[in-house]
Amino acid sequence: MKKQITPRQKDLLRIIYNFIQSDGFPPTFEQMREKLGVVSNQSVVDLLEKLKQKRFLKKGTGARELVVLPLGYQILGEPPLAAFLGATAAGCPIEAVEISGEWQTLPSGFEKIEKLNDEVFILRIYGDSMINAGIDDGDLVLVQVKEEFYSGEVVLAKVGDDSTVKRFISQDKPPYIFLKPENPKYQHISFTDETKLVGKVISVLKNGYWQQVK
Amino acid sequence: MKKQITPRQKDLLRIIYNFIQSDGFPPTFEQMREKLGVVSNQSVVDLLEKLKQKRFLKKGTGARELVVLPLGYQILGEPPLAAFLGATAAGCPIEAVEISGEWQTLPSGFEKIEKLNDEVFILRIYGDSMINAGIDDGDLVLVQVKEEFYSGEVVLAKVGDDSTVKRFISQDKPPYIFLKPENPKYQHISFTDETKLVGKVISVLKNGYWQQVK
DNA sequence: CTTATACCCGACTATTCATTCTGTCAAATA
């Protein structure tokens, strides 16, 4: 009872999480207040206090010093920033990892890694339908398998036997939900019985570096 | 000539990078000023301006809105936050990744991933010499192969034929450099000809989540 | 020689930002 999170507290936690994900730093009270849709920052103060008490969030004394704690990630169903990499190694014996030079042999005292989790994988994307989201023909993307999706996220969708990466949009007027290509050349894709969202595209490989998808 | 970074600019860039890594949010001008070892924040203003011009850094108008850009990571020789995961999949065919349920078969239009880079690997740690750094007996840690190291980083070191994970300390008084176990039960380890630093411990697996090592 | 650039000092200003206080209201709880 006491440890459970309320819907409103979860709202704020997600607002903070999403803000950090997209901007790279935490929001101000004012920004949180606006996203919550209230006019007094007292709401933010109260909710933050609860999130702190319940160990979902850590807050420093300075400006914009917010850190989502592991418990917070768990309740949101999101992996911490550095988390998903474990998944990509799932089922992959460490011997398969090529280490350069003197690391051909592993140091003694260490053993093989095991399966960590199976909710993330990497795919190569073909086509130009997402160029405005920074995903170009041939790029590698990192996909996290999920159940819940939020409007604006780039998702991997299954349409019948075909698979595609598009931006997922959910709005309060028709057509309510659809898939939006990030290229004006292409049309929106409506949902049918055959449309199924599989995962969220977290990251894209650019010039040898993984970058966030927005 | 014009695009090159100066030592002082690189100092600040690293200060910002390290701060975000360890704290989770960007520093204030005051904190940067202090770390730079100067008494006027005008220095910070000037250096930040240069880092912005050279596209190593992005800066918003609000408080503490700093983001290290890909060019910045490159010049520091650091992977972006989400980067290293690619490495763990190096040489690991995507078929080896076990996907649950209907993802036993991969969607058409996607191919195997190739080797991405070989500078990161995962090891299991035995012993209690780093418990105060949050690394317990049997934990998995993520190691990034590096050449340069900074005082305070947790490193994987090779001591003769043996390998060990300890905190690397470099100070301006004897013994200058040594390895520090994070457990009072153990003694510091001096450097010898046989001591060699191999990589930096970036992350540790805790309750199913990867967490930063401090 | 002259100019520009990198780096820094010191003080000052403007404003963002967090905090605090007093209260309201509805829903949950005892």
Place this chain on the structure above:
DNA sequence: TATTTGACAGAATGAATAGTCGGGTATAAG
């Protein structure tokens, strides 16, 4: 019913933070 809890309003306050102005010095470039 009485009490507590969650959520929010409105306003006032003060500290934290960024930004500005006017210099200085040393080094490199033209």
